[in-house]
Amino acid sequence: xxxxxxxxxxxxxxxxxxxxxxxxxxxxxxxxxxxxxxxxxxxxxxxxxxxxxxxxxxxxxxxxxxxxxxxxxxxxxxxxxxxxxxxxxxxxxxxxxxxxxxxxxxxxxxxxxxxxxxxxxxxxxxxxxxxxxxxxxxxxxxxxxxxxxxxxxxxxxxxxxxxxxxxxxxxxxxxxxxxxxxxxxxxxxxxxxxxxxxxxxxxxxxxxxxxxxxxxxxxxxxxxxxxxxxxxxxxxxxxxxxxxxxxxxxxxxxxxxxxxxxxxxxxxxxxxx
Amino acid sequence: xxxxxxxxxxxxxxxxxxxxxxxxxxxxxxxxxxxxxxxxxxxxxxxxxxxx
Numbered sequence: 001x002x003x004x005x006x007x008x009x010x011x012x013x014x015x016x017x018x019x020x021x022x023x024x025x026x027x028x029x030x031x032x033x034x035x036x037x038x039x040x041x042x043x044x045x046x047x048x049x050x051x052x053x054x055x056x057x058x059x060x061x062x063x064x065x066x067x068x069x070x071x072x073x074x075x076x077x078x079x080x081x082x083x084x085x086x087x088x089x090x091x092x093x094x095x096x097x098x099x100x101x102x103x104x105x106x107x108x109x110x111x112x113x114x115x116x117x118x119x120x121x122x123x124x125x126x127x128x129x130x131x132x133x134x135x136x137x138x139x140x141x142x143x144x145x146x147x148x149x150x151x152x153x154x155x156x157x158x159x160x161x162x163x164x165x166x167x168x169x170x171x172x173x174x175x176x177x178x179x180x181x182x183x184x185x186x187x188x189x190x191x192x193x194x195x196x197x198x199x200x201x202x203x204x205x206x207x208x209x210x211x212x213x214x215x216x217x218x219x220x221x222x223x224x225x226x227x228x229x230x231x232x233x234x235x236x237x238x239x240x241x242x243x244x245x246x247x248x249x250x251x252x253x254x255x256x257x258x259x260x261x262x263x264x265x266x267x268x269x270x271x272x273x
Numbered sequence: 274x275x276x277x278x279x280x281x282x283x284x285x286x287x288x289x290x291x292x293x294x295x296x297x298x299x300x301x302x303x304x305x306x307x308x309x310x311x312x313x314x315x316x317x318x319x320x321x322x323x324x325x
């Protein structure tokens with residue numbers, strides 16, 4: 001077993017401890033942002049575990065979990081927790097409804113894609129995130145060395161495509177950017193905004209650092225995933241572990257009470273209390 | 274009647290700290306730029322401009 005097989009299991013372990021810690025806070029305090037963070041973290045952990053499993057062998061339902069929770073939904077649910085913390089308006093409940101319906105719809109589309117999976121292209125020699133998508137080649141573009149190709153019709157045109165697990169034009173793949181854009185805006189944008197507010201007021205240094213760590217952790221996984229699709233998959237598992245640790249440390253730091261902290265400060269945005 | 278003493282017990286950032294004077298603002302700007310870059314990348318994927 002190589003280091004790359006061990007790293008996703010370590011990420012899963014970190015996310016498991018993190019998820020339990022956040023859900024415990026929800027049980028005690030009944031604040032909805034903890035629930036959404038807990039759900040998002042559980043999805044992140046499930047995605048990490050699925051990735052670790054798929055580095056050892058194939059199972060189509062583990063792939064289902066990896067794509068739906070690990071690649072599509074987790075950032076949006078994590079970010080939605082941050083939105084609940086920062087914005088205490090009624091319209092946020094409408095966004096919750098849209099997120100739930102959108103997630104169920106993505107699940108339905110993923111179920112539709114399951115019988116069409118091209119399982120024959122799967123290999124344990126590279127991360128699943130390097131092999132899930134079928135990619136159409138431009139005219140004159142050559143396939144990477146060793147890649148399996150197929151000639152098919154896509155949007156009314158005959159194209160040559162590098163084969164992946166999900167067929168070309170699978171509808172569920174169109175939903176992923178929506179969730180990831182929303183997750184990036186709310187999770188990273190929310191953490192940057194919170195850190196900036198505290199920094200500008202020159203207060204709560206631990207929460208400034210905490211929010212910087214949370215934003216950096218969320219960006220690390222986004223960056224590692226993008227690098228993977230650009231052909232630099234060797235950084236993915238390390239990026240995931242780095243991301244899990246940064247966000248966990250950030251959360252713990254934000255939750256730590258300040259010396260002489262007054263109760264009124266509990267309502268300041270981006271506190272993780 | 275006793276007067277409640279209101280103390281300024283907020284935790285403040287240390288003065289002349291490299292971390293808070295230079296590193297934090299620089300990292301917020303860099304992360305903001307990276308976030309916008311990743312959002313544009315995802316939007317490009319959605320619109321079919323970027324093959325992913």
